[in-house]
Amino acid sequence: MRPRRSSILTVATSLLLTLGLSLGAISVGTIEGPGEVGQWSAPIDVGVIGIHAALLPNGKVLLFEHIYTQGDGNLAKVFDPVTRQVTDVTLPYQRNIFCGGHAFLPNGQLLISGGEVNLEPGGEVGEGTPDSTLFDWTTNTWTETDRMSYARWYPTNTVLGDGSQLVFSGRDERGQERIKQVERYNPATESYTTLPPSADQDTNGLYPRTLLTTDGKVFLAGPDRNTRMFDPSTDTWAAVDKINHGRREAGGVVMLPDLHTVLTAGGSSANSAETIDLNDASPQWQYTDSMAYVRNHGNYTLLADGTVLATGGGTDPLPGPPALEAELYDPSTGMWSTMAAQQVDRQYHSSAVLLPDGRVLSAGDDDGLPGEMTTVEIYSPPYLFRGPRPKIKSAPASIGYRDDFLVRSRQAAEIQRVALIRPTATTHGYNMDQRYVNLDFSLVNGNLAVDSPANGNIAPPGYYMLVIVNGNGVPAVARFVHLD
Numbered sequence: 001m002r003p004r005r006s007s008i009l010t011v012a013t014s015l016l017l018t019l020g021l022s023l024g025a026i027s028v029g030t031i032e033g034p035g036e037v038g039q040w041s042a043p044i045d046v047g048v049i050g051i052h053a054a055l056l057p058n059g060k061v062l063l064f065e066h067i068y069t070q071g072d073g074n075l076a077k078v079f080d081p082v083t084r085q086v087t088d089v090t091l092p093y094q095r096n097i098f099c100g101g102h103a104f105l106p107n108g109q110l111l112i113s114g115g116e117v118n119l120e121p122g123g124e125v126g127e128g129t130p131d132s133t134l135f136d137w138t139t140n141t142w143t144e145t146d147r148m149s150y151a152r153w154y155p156t157n158t159v160l161g162d163g164s165q166l167v168f169s170g171r172d173e174r175g176q177e178r179i180k181q182v183e184r185y186n187p188a189t190e191s192y193t194t195l196p197p198s199a200d201q202d203t204n205g206l207y208p209r210t211l212l213t214t215d216g217k218v219f220l221a222g223p224d225r226n227t228r229m230f231d232p233s234t235d236t237w238a239a240v241d242k243i244n245h246g247r248r249e250a251g252g253v254v255m256l257p258d259l260h261t262v263l264t265a266g267g268s269s270a271n272s273a274e275t276i277d278l279n280d281a282s283p284q285w286q287y288t289d290s291m292a293y294v295r296n297h298g299n300y301t302l303l304a305d306g307t308v309l310a311t312g313g314g315t316d317p318l319p320g321p322p323a324l325e326a327e328l329y330d331p332s333t334g335m336w337s338t339m340a341a342q343q344v345d346r347q348y349h350s351s352a353v354l355l356p357d358g359r360v361l362s363a364g365d366d367d368g369l370p371g372e373m374t375t376v377e378i379y380s381p382p383y384l385f386r387g388p389r390p391k392i393k394s395a396p397a398s399i400g401y402r403d404d405f406l407v408r409s410r411q412a413a414e415i416q417r418v419a420l421i422r423p424t425a426t427t428h429g430y431n432m433d434q435r436y437v438n439l440d441f442s443l444v445n446g447n448l449a450v451d452s453p454a455n456g457n458i459a460p461p462g463y464y465m466l467v468i469v470n471g472n473g474v475p476a477v478a479r480f481v482h483l484d
């Protein structure tokens with residue numbers, strides 16, 4: 001008996017030891033290192049509140065806000081996230097681009113449609129302008145382009161498959177009525193035309209959440225509860241389905257990488273999220289996993305691996321308790337996971353953009369503390385802590401549609417995903433020019449033979465970040481390619 005008991009004890013002891021060790025291991029897991037929750041940089045002062053943010057085709061970030069001096073336009077900077085160098089690009093003439101809509105043209109210039117009237121000191125805010133401006137990333141210069149027929153404050157620009165842009169909604173020059181007319185900017189003629197009256201629609205919200213579908217239509221997915229589909233080939237609208245939560249004011253909307261499922265999250269004091277599959281015969285919004293945090297004015301950013309990062313936002317009334325923790329949505333599981341917390345509130349008037357190296361820049365919020373508002377923080381997602389990164393050794397600088405092209409990488413055999421990502425242009429919790437396009441590829445003689453997108457409705461013409469991702473989900477530093 002005795003030897004037996006002692007052996008039981010030994011087994012029990014070793015079990016306890018094992019249990020203790022594994023508990024230890026679990027608790028090490030829940031301490032959560034950067035491999036699980038990512039990591040934030042300390043705040044970096046860039047001298048501008050990043051209310052509007054756009055990734056330029058040179059990998060730098062254009063940031064602008066509402067401050068301007070008489071005779072000049074808005075305070076604007078270009079921030080290099082690699083060298084941390086800041087270049088002043090303040091508009092040298094009077095034009096208020098704050099509260100405009102924006103998206104990239106095929107040549108990489110950023111079109112900013114509308115904005116706010118030039119304010120006298122103490123003037124009323126919220127009055128629209130028909131002015132329209134281009135930012136040239138190759139020279140850091142601004143030029144005025146055609147004026148719209150309607151003044152627009154808080155409009156949305158949506159890039160179509162031919163590289164033209166539709167401009168929806170926005171408030172008029174008196175700051176009262178929402179504009180129902182839709183205008184189209186043609187980059188070839190550098191001019192706007194107003195669509196026929198059948199295209200008129202009250203979006204029942206400003207900065208409407210619109211997304212290009214792969215059949216060339218535009219899906220209106222918020223903030224109004226009633227979601228709709230616009231067909232630019234007939235200039236008509238059709239009802240789709242009602243969002244279950246109801247209106248999602250200041251909520252997020254993202255086209256997921258399959259390019260037919262749309263995610264909406266947060267807004268109107270919600271932490272819930274819903275998806276709709278536009279490929280279904282009669283698409284319906286369905287709840288997916290909820291976020292841990294309420295996010296009004298949150299930012300939703302497609303990452304290099306096709307997951308969605310929620311940053312910032314908080315609880316109304318503003319500035320309410322902030323959501324400092326980021327959250328990551330995995331479209332393959334439909335689940336959110338809570339990530340590391342940033343230091344600075346990023347609620348109303350905040351922004352977030354994916355950088356070419358796979359990190360995310362988080363900026364803005366003008367309700368914050370002096371000294372904090374003009375900072376950015378840079379988030380490194382968990383995929384940057386999961387082992388060596390693949391490297392793109394060479395890739396073409398430009399590609400066409402229905403093209404085969406070669407990407408050279410020593411790690412080609414490990415690559416599980418090749419994708420094009422739009423540079424993105426965002427403000428007020430809505431990234432109007434964000435798209436993640438998976439590409440078919442195969443391994444040929446140790447290189448990646450990649451199929452370019454079939455047409456512009458899948459990926460509108462313009463600059464893209466080309467990214468390759470290995471089996472551990474680790475992305476390479478992206479290369480810019482021009483698609484046309």
Ligand SMILES: [Cu+2]
Nearest residue numbers: 099348349428
């Ligand atoms: Cu605003």
